[in-house]
Amino acid sequence: MTGEPRVRSLDDPSIMVDSPATIIDAVPPYPPRTEREAEFYSLKDGEMFVNLGPQHPSTHGVLRVVIKIDGEQVVDLDPVLGYLHRGVEKICENGDWHHAISNCDPLEYIASMFSEAMPVLVAEKLLDLEVPRRADYIRVLAWELNRISSHALFIGWLALDLGGITPILYGFIERDEIVEMLAALTGQKLLFNYLRIGGVNGDLNHEFLSRLGDWMSRAGKRIEESSKLMNENEIFVGRTRGLGVLTREAALRTCVTGPPLRATGIPYDVRRAHPYSVYPELEFDIPTRTEGDSYARYLLHLDEIRESIRIIDQVLHQMPDGPVMAKLPRLLRVPPGRAWVAFESPRGQYGAYGISDGSDQPFRFRIHDPSYFTLQAVGQLVPGHLVADTMAIMASLDPIMGGIDK
Amino acid sequence: MSVVSRPWSRLSLAGKIILPLIAVFVALNLVIVLGWVSGILPWLVQAILDALGDNVGILRFLIAATIILVITVPVAFMNIFFEMKLIAFVNLRVGPNRIGPWGTLASVVHGLKVLAKEDFTPTGADVPAFTLAPAVVYLAAVMTLLVVPFAPGLYGYDMDIGLLYFFAVGGVGVVGLMMAGWSSYNKYSLLGGLRAAASLISYELPLILSVMGIVMITGTLNLNQIVTAQEGSFLDWFLFRQPLGALIFFIAATAEASRTPFDLTEADSEIVAGFATEYSGMRFGFFFFAEYVNMFILSAMTAVLFLGGWNAPFDIDPLLSAVGITTPVSVAFDPASLGVGLLWLVLLAPALIIGLLTAVIWMLKSSWSIVVSLVVAFLLFNVIVVGALVTFAAIDLEWVIGLFWFIGKTVALILFFVLMRATLPRVRIDQLMGFAWKWLVPAALLNIFVTAGAIVILDQMGKTL
Numbered sequence: 001m002t003g004e005p006r007v008r009s010l011d012d013p014s015i016m017v018d019s020p021a022t023i024i025d026a027v028p029p030y031p032p033r034t035e036r037e038a039e040f041y042s043l044k045d046g047e048m049f050v051n052l053g054p055q056h057p058s059t060h061g062v063l064r065v066v067i068k069i070d071g072e073q074v075v076d077l078d079p080v081l082g083y084l085h086r087g088v089e090k091i092c093e094n095g096d097w098h099h100a101i102s103n104c105d106p107l108e109y110i111a112s113m114f115s116e117a118m119p120v121l122v123a124e125k126l127l128d129l130e131v132p133r134r135a136d137y138i139r140v141l142a143w144e145l146n147r148i149s150s151h152a153l154f155i156g157w158l159a160l161d162l163g164g165i166t167p168i169l170y171g172f173i174e175r176d177e178i179v180e181m182l183a184a185l186t187g188q189k190l191l192f193n194y195l196r197i198g199g200v201n202g203d204l205n206h207e208f209l210s211r212l213g214d215w216m217s218r219a220g221k222r223i224e225e226s227s228k229l230m231n232e233n234e235i236f237v238g239r240t241r242g243l244g245v246l247t248r249e250a251a252l253r254t255c256v257t258g259p260p261l262r263a264t265g266i267p268y269d270v271r272r273a274h275p276y277s278v279y280p281e282l283e284f285d286i287p288t289r290t291e292g293d294s295y296a297r298y299l300l301h302l303d304e305i306r307e308s309i310r311i312i313d314q315v316l317h318q319m320p321d322g323p324v325m326a327k328l329p330r331l332l333r334v335p336p337g338r339a340w341v342a343f344e345s346p347r348g349q350y351g352a353y354g355i356s357d358g359s360d361q362p363f364r365f366r367i368h369d370p371s372y373f374t375l376q377a378v379g380q381l382v383p384g385h386l387v388a389d390t391m392a393i394m395a396s397l398d399p400i401m402g403g404i405d406k
Numbered sequence: 407m408s409v410v411s412r413p414w415s416r417l418s419l420a421g422k423i424i425l426p427l428i429a430v431f432v433a434l435n436l437v438i439v440l441g442w443v444s445g446i447l448p449w450l451v452q453a454i455l456d457a458l459g460d461n462v463g464i465l466r467f468l469i470a471a472t473i474i475l476v477i478t479v480p481v482a483f484m485n486i487f488f489e490m491k492l493i494a495f496v497n498l499r500v501g502p503n504r505i506g507p508w509g510t511l512a513s514v515v516h517g518l519k520v521l522a523k524e525d526f527t528p529t530g531a532d533v534p535a536f537t538l539a540p541a542v543v544y545l546a547a548v549m550t551l552l553v554v555p556f557a558p559g560l561y562g563y564d565m566d567i568g569l570l571y572f573f574a575v576g577g578v579g580v581v582g583l584m585m586a587g588w589s590s591y592n593k594y595s596l597l598g599g600l601r602a603a604a605s606l607i608s609y610e611l612p613l614i615l616s617v618m619g620i621v622m623i624t625g626t627l628n629l630n631q632i633v634t635a636q637e638g639s640f641l642d643w644f645l646f647r648q649p650l651g652a653l654i655f656f657i658a659a660t661a662e663a664s665r666t667p668f669d670l671t672e673a674d675s676e677i678v679a680g681f682a683t684e685y686s687g688m689r690f691g692f693f694f695f696a697e698y699v700n701m702f703i704l705s706a707m708t709a710v711l712f713l714g715g716w717n718a719p720f721d722i723d724p725l726l727s728a729v730g731i732t733t734p735v736s737v738a739f740d741p742a743s744l745g746v747g748l749l750w751l752v753l754l755a756p757a758l759i760i761g762l763l764t765a766v767i768w769m770l771k772s773s774w775s776i777v778v779s780l781v782v783a784f785l786l787f788n789v790i791v792v793g794a795l796v797t798f799a800a801i802d803l804e805w806v807i808g809l810f811w812f813i814g815k816t817v818a819l820i821l822f823f824v825l826m827r828a829t830l831p832r833v834r835i836d837q838l839m840g841f842a843w844k845w846l847v848p849a850a851l852l853n854i855f856v857t858a859g860a861i862v863i864l865d866q867m868g869k870t871l
Binding site for chain 1: 493496497498499593594597601666667669670673674675676677678827828829830831832833834835836837
């Protein structure tokens, strides 16, 4: 690094040795490429860099955040992305539309039922295809189950990053049951690859339904029970209330969607704002909070779990009989055109933009991931807080690195 | 003989460790027994005692210190097992259940694993400080155990300034944490070390102030006398005469032991492992052990200061005489009078007996592996020890009863610490400091003020608190 000499001894070049200790140093090995980089990677008196990640217990994936701290206070931070980048948009253009489903699966690896819906919905819009109603209901059922499993894990993670070790295991009990259920339906536990262009891969089976009925009989009760451990916990509330307040204006300016946006009081949910699938026929509320802090985001996730259980209840009562797959040719040639679809994932609005040139492959496929924008909010919210709050804020915004790095 | 028929290379690792150890123990014991029988050893001991003269206290101190150092290991194992099992229970998991009965030996195997790991020093570390830090932390924890009164007459050293010694030596551990944090050449370690220093120094103050009430009531710093002052029913415990002091002491002790919710010195979600990030092998093991020994010591001190120490919560003598047992006159347990014999008993006898039992079982049941024989021998040894304790109880019941109540209270407090860890999240550093300085210190001062006022008023009325 050029510039004024380092003051802190830990950053003193004279004691730096050519060893792994310097490799983990936060400063990049190249000269600053932008003004922002030059400003960030120069230290004032008493400041130092700390490298959180890429292998750090609380970055939820392979994210690296370089924080500049003054004592315990975070002065500035710089998220370093790309550790999971595999060029999925380009990969999708090289396979046909069916391949894109499994390629998009790992983007949202906590709730992959959502990310695999992107190519499916885009192709259906381009084909102007009417999906069988039973297939639509099954999709909503799978989405809402996956939303609950993702939110249950969110609650556990937030607690774990605040030092509580029990809620994560309670969250995993919920997730485990749902994942077992979906494994009975789809054959896989993590990357389901269940949705198909024109329907879903297979009807509901007996094992799935028996597991679902078993779980539904106690789902709501158990979530209320385990949330008691945190809701009125003095330490948990003291750590999260008033922390990382995202204002309405900042949230709108940063394009944040999903729970962080709804926690600021804006009831924007794609399921209601731009209805798709069979959501218009279902009765559910869009829970909102006005505070916009970490605690509000946590409570909002609990509310959304309750709403999802409500949706699942209705879906099970209203689901019609019929086929689960539309009649489509084996080699699917999508008519030329361009289409944009948006839908609500557990982390916000997932968007996909596809261009077709009439062949069986997407000509262009672009992905709009909500986590990318919530990660922008991390950079706005964290400076000025303590190191410990970095984790509380990051966990409450809940970015997933698969979709960010694409 | 299957021992002979099993070649050395076919032995498992455990066998290769156990066999030489058995040989060493047999040789040592032969020397001791022969020396004792032939009269050389008693003569030698007498000669040493004569040479020491009035300085026999030094020998007594050395023996007590050695015993205390040795018993910290099973104490730490016990605490680690409690922690693993109880947190698993709260988390709806099974916890350790494979090694030993109900997984009781899992923590012992953890200890062996830590011993077998590579001892790694990172480039750029300040080597002397890096090497010394675990020893400083561990010894600071162990040395405080010296003044803890376990039972009537059973203690390491009866110090008149026991309480002062406890706080003074307990504070030395901070130096070790700072050394570890600074010398590791790692920013997480540095943050962890500074956090440790900040929190421990802040919580030392309410910890000391909260026991001032007891010191004013009893007029002594001697822990044995503080326990004696709580004799009677459980209503005579200082918990009921100093409720605020007890609460403050317990909270501050939680912070002193770096336990949840005040465990931000090793907050794994923030600074990885704090000051211990760069440590591996047994050096990390020392930090790990020191934490659990600290937990035991602070539980023991809470029991001694506020829960009556070895005193029974109610008078059991009528109950015992009803079933025909009368408390005999107590024989004061004085390690110095036993001298080397006690050292032999505590250091060598358990290992020797377990080793011999293992060898015998292993030879008789050649289908069992050495580990199975070891476990069975360990269980058998425990049965023998319980039998011996019952026999001893017939000789000195007061001692055993005292130890029973003391250990019972301490273990209850340890389990409470573990339950807190399973339930609570962690506080932030500013909340931690704010809580100490804005709430605990004023409350402790108020406690001192109220206690002093009560003593003066009751003194005017001709009573004592």
